[in-house]
Amino acid sequence: MMTFPLYGTVRASNKLIYMTSALEHLANETAFEAKATGQALAEVSAELVAVQTVALQNRLALDYLLALQGGMCTFAGQECCTYIPDASEDITNLADHIQ
Secondary structure (H helix, E strand, C coil): CCCCCCHHHHHHHHHHHHHHHHHHHHHHHHHHHHHHHHHHHHHHHHHHHHHHHHHHHHHHHHHHHCHHHCCHHHHHHHHCCCCCCCCHHHHHHHHHHHC
16 A cells, blocks of 8 residues: 655645635735725715715805895705715725725
């Protein structure tokens, strides 16, 4: 009967090489997806700023058109509000941190 004393060592070495390759592939995919996520967040931040600008422009136009009747708040009552929270800087910082 012939034995192969190094068989277990070779098998473990092959498994270790496979696991190293799989881990490297996972790291590369994660880095790629993180970069794509950062780019998407940057685009969302730019869109958020544009939507805020349009909302404020619309509000100013309504106030101008309704100035003779007392402005927009006369029609909106207690719901009249011009505060628009701006989270675009936080999103931009997060996108920069991810990339």
